[in-house]
Amino acid sequence: MTGRGEPEAELESYVAPAPGTPPTPPGASWRKAGMAIGVVVALVAGLFGLAAVTSDGGEGSPEAAVQKLVDALENEDVLGALEALVPAERTMLRGRLTELGEQLRRLGIVDERLDLGHVPGADLTVEGLELQAEKLGEDVAVVRAGAGTARLRIKGEELPIGPLLNDLVDDARTISSPSPADLAEEDAMLVAVRRGGDWFVSLGYTVAELARREGGAPVPKFGRGVAPKGASSPAAAVRELAAAAAAFDVRRAVELAPPGEADALHDYAPLFLPAAERAVASLRADGVRAEVPTLDLDVDSAGEGEARVTIKRLGVNVTTEDGRFAFDYDGRCTKATGPDGEVLPQLCRDDEDEELPFRRAAFSYFQLTVVERGGDWFVSPTGSVLDAVLGSLRALERDELAKVVKESPFALLFLVYPSPFLLGAGAFHGIGDIEDEENVSIGSDSECLPAEVEGTSDTEYVEVPCPSPAMPAPAVPPRGVVPPPPPPTQPKATGLSPRLAPATTTSAAPYEAPPSETSATAARS
């Protein structure tokens, strides 16, 4: 191989060079052939490496992109599913999904069998799938299922249920599989977008398109929506978002959402902005004013082009025709003041309260994720919410979670969207003792209502366990106390992160307009 021990055959075939030319050493032809092969292989390998490094993993058509996602889901392949998503969306999910799995394992909600390459116990089968693409714009297409069925088989005994839930799910084998769905009948659709010449599935565009269809709005002009406009620094981005919220400036809030991740928001914003701005004008005409007199921020780098901005101190004043409402957060405790000067009980970060261990976790929502795009900084709605959920999970301990879940399994739902609600509900100390003879009594079995549940055939009614004191779901404030505002239901529409909503509760009783309710109302309008 190296020319030190050439075969005899080669020596025999050696031809003496013509006079005057330098002699060719034995084995030179083999070496030349080897070199040629090596160079060709090196070129091909180099090109392969370059293509792999520069590729985003997209597909050549919208249908192929959706098919890739379906294949990944069928194979329980989380990596493949992520690969099918548009890069800007997967960027926000990638590391966070891994940590989400780790935290859920740490807390005992799932067990070790759950990993990125395999989701045991759930087997999706899609048969006869025929996809049809309809272009909404040059780079946006709706992909519908023209035919095909999907069946989800649940193998209860294989589900990666962790020790925390084992006691609750006594017999996981009884979990039944839903009946097969006709994808064409269900009008199943996903939206694919083209980025860098390749097609990817976009969750953001899919949600926006579904909302547009539901609302009967026309197709927007893609690429001509609200242009993203960032800020000069991470802190400036959050300050400008707060200023936009105080000014009820929905357009500015949308501008501050990052390109890529919020492309769908920017494209579809013209469909709802006029109505939102009319609602804001109406609010202003009614004399509603808001201001953010205090906003102290702390910025931490969260990797290349990403930062976490922690709200150290926050003050929000809202003036309505009913008076002035104020919310203050001093980095440790929250305080809300109503128009008559009444002060709601404080909720503090380091409170030790066995009845509401999630309260501590809820403070992770006083943080926003900010990303850098093209030199400007934008507030990431997806990153902010996911990081807050992860922060909440990190703040919990397995033992305290187990205790709460034992009392009320439904408390687990608040891990998904705990913050504004818990900050609000938790503002009432001794929430389990709050009773009002005219309203629902927290923790009282007599007041629990059946809930409507969609069954396989008919609508079924099941008895929902009453919320325990540890489960702050239906918190109703005592009389004379103004409850904090509800969570903004459309954070994407406003660009306002739910973290900015200082407190909330769900109450059947009417209540006066609280701080930040106005901005949320404007957004909803």
Next chain:
Amino acid sequence: MATAVTVAGSLGVAAAGFLPWSRTGRSRSGLELARTLHEVGLAPGRPLGTLLVLFLFTPLLAAAVWIAALTRRRLLVAMLGTATGAVAVAAALLLRTSSLRTDEGGDVAMAAGLLAMAGAAVLAFLWRDEEGDR
């Protein structure tokens, strides 16, 4: 002999990249897995990201070892062989410590990588001795 071992190890690493390394829903070869992880960005931090990129270029490195061996550049063979072997071993170790389900490709790459590194080490010693003699 040491050159042959280094070249064989390097080519083994390149070949192992095409074997199944992990079952992530479906079976993925080492190169495919590295490409997916790189695309999806599931290698947090710069060292891991660099390792993935380097692994994608192991076929190129192996071809370079082959060419260096043909041109009898023993020091270059040793250096490139060490790099190829180290990348393969590091990638295989990374896979073993991850939560992904592993296939035989990683083990083959580990063995081939160690072979390449061993050959390269011998080559480096020989080269140093020769340099000393001169």
